[in-house]
Structures are given as C-alpha cells and as structure tokens.
Amino acid sequence: AQSVTQLGSHVSVSEGALVLLRCNYSSSVPPYLFWYVQYPNQGLQLLLKYTSAATLVKGINGFEAEFKKSETSFHLTKPSAHMSDAAEYFCAVSDGAGYSTLTFGKGTMLLVSP
Amino acid sequence: DGGITQSPKYLFRKEGQNVTLSCEQNLNHDAMYWYRQDPGQGLRLIYYSQIVNDFQKGDIAEGYSVSREKKESFPLTVTSAQKNPTAFYLCASSATGTGVTEAFFGQGTRLTVV
Numbered sequence: 001a002q003s004v005t006q007l008g009s010h011v012s013v014s015e016g017a018l019v020l021l022r023c024n025y026s027s028s029v030p031p032y033l034f035w036y037v038q039y040p041n042q043g044l045q046l047l048l049k050y051t052s053a054a055t056l057v058k059g060i061n062g063f064e065a066e067f068k069k070s071e072t073s074f075h076l077t078k079p080s081a082h083m084s085d086a087a088e089y090f091c092a093v094s095d096g097a098g099y100s101t102l103t104f105g106k107g108t109m110l111l112v113s114p
Numbered sequence: 115d116g117g118i119t120q121s122p123k124y125l126f127r128k129e130g131q132n133v134t135l136s137c138e139q140n141l142n143h144d145a146m147y148w149y150r151q152d153p154g155q156g157l158r159l160i161y162y163s164q165i166v167n168d169f170q171k172g173d174i175a176e177g178y179s180v181s182r183e184k185k186e187s188f189p190l191t192v193t194s195a196q197k198n199p200t201a202f203y204l205c206a207s208s209a210t211g212t213g214v215t216e217a218f219f220g221q222g223t224r225l226t227v228v
Contacts, residue, residue: 043219
C-alpha cells in the first residue's frame with residue numbers, strides 16, 4: 001500500500017521568502033509523484049510531476065521539486081513567495097503508469113504575509 | 115475549451131434523500147475518478163472507471179454508487195446509506211497508456227446535508 005505524509009498542515013512565510021513544503025512517500029514500487037495546488041472552493045491544478053526522467057522537476061509558477069529516493073522525499077520549493085501562492089498544496093503518489101489512482105497527503109496550507 | 119464540468123457547484127440534501135452529482139469531460143479520457151475531500155483529510159478515492167460500463171470501488175465506496183454508460187460522463191449518487199455526506203466532491207479524468215498520466219480535476223461540488 002502506498003502512503004503520503006505532508007509535514008505541517010500550515011506553513012507561513014513572508015512575501016519574497018523561500019517556500020518549502022515537505023512530502024514523504026511510501027511505495028512498494030518505483031513511484032510516480034505529483035504536486036497539486038488548490039485555491040479556495042476550486043478544483044486541483046497540477047504543479048509538477050515526477051516520472052523518473054530527472055530527479056529535479058520544474059513546474060509552473062516557479063515551483064520545483066526534488067526526488068530523493070534515499071530519503072523517500074519529494075519536497076516542493078519556490079525561491080521567492082508571492083501573495084498569489086497562498087493556497088493549499090497536495091502531494092500525491094500514483095500506483096503505476098497508464099491510468100492511475102492517486103493517494104493524497106492531507107495537504108499543507110501555505111500562508112503568505114506581506 | 116477542453117475540461118471537466120461538475121454540476122451543481124453547491125447542493126443541499128435532506129436527510130434520507132439520494133442525490134446525484136454530475137461529471138462530464140470532453141478531454142477524450144478513458145479513465146474517470148471520484149474523490150471526496152474533507153477539511154484536513156486530503157482527498158480520498160470513492161470510485162473509479164477505466165472504461166465504459168466498468169468501474170471499481172475505491173477506499174470509501176460505502177454509501178455511494180456510480181455508472182459509466184458514456185465515455186464522457188461519470189455521475190455519482192450519494193445514497194441515504196452514506197451517514198456523513200457533507201463534503202466537497204471532486205471528479206477527475208486521465209488518459210490511459212504506457213506513460214505517466216496526470217489527473218485533471220473539475221471545480222468540485224460542495225454537498226451539504228440540511
């Protein structure tokens with residue numbers, strides 16, 4: 001069985017500061033990993049995905065994530081936070097290629113202060 | 115524009131009633147999914163379908179039913195057997211194949227029991 005742990009239900013940063021959202025996964029097979037963002041009362045939008053092609057994955061809106069197999073981690077970072085980054089972020093793991101059901105973490109709410 | 119349309123955006127249900135949530139996609143995806151989101155719980159899989167006329171239970175299928183009569187449509191019925199139906203419901207779809215395919219999400223339906 002797969003699982004995802006997101007450390008910290010809330011993370012607060014100042015505008016312009018580094019954003020670091022943590023995600024650790026458990027998987028019995030090579031994982032496919034995703035980060036999604038959700039704005040209030042909206043659906044989820046894909047930020048980036050890891051597909052084993054490269055360990056450092058760049059996504060939209062300046063976000064990136066690094067896959068570290070030894071640490072079973074896939075942390076999301078952004079060098080400089082913007083007010084518009086305030087949202088909830090979900091890390092998810094897939095059970096395989098092709099069609100895929102996702103196992104989600106519980107989410108991390110990012111708060112950005114001026 | 116291609117995408118996933120969920121309706122209605124808000125739905126109110128009386129105790130003991132069945133209600134049906136609509137999900138339509140024009141992305142030509144074979145696979146469709148229903149997730150339930152509760153505050154602080156992330157997303158949990160209710161049902162999924164890889165192909166027309168076939169579907170499988172997810173982690174929390176009790177009290178829910180689905181149908182997949184058309185490729186474009188995957189309605190979810192919340193039955194009176196679901197004891198705690200108040201939640202945000204998200205529909206998603208994805209392509210199938212050999213590569214890693216991400217899920218695309220609709221805007222969600224917020225169901226409230228009154």
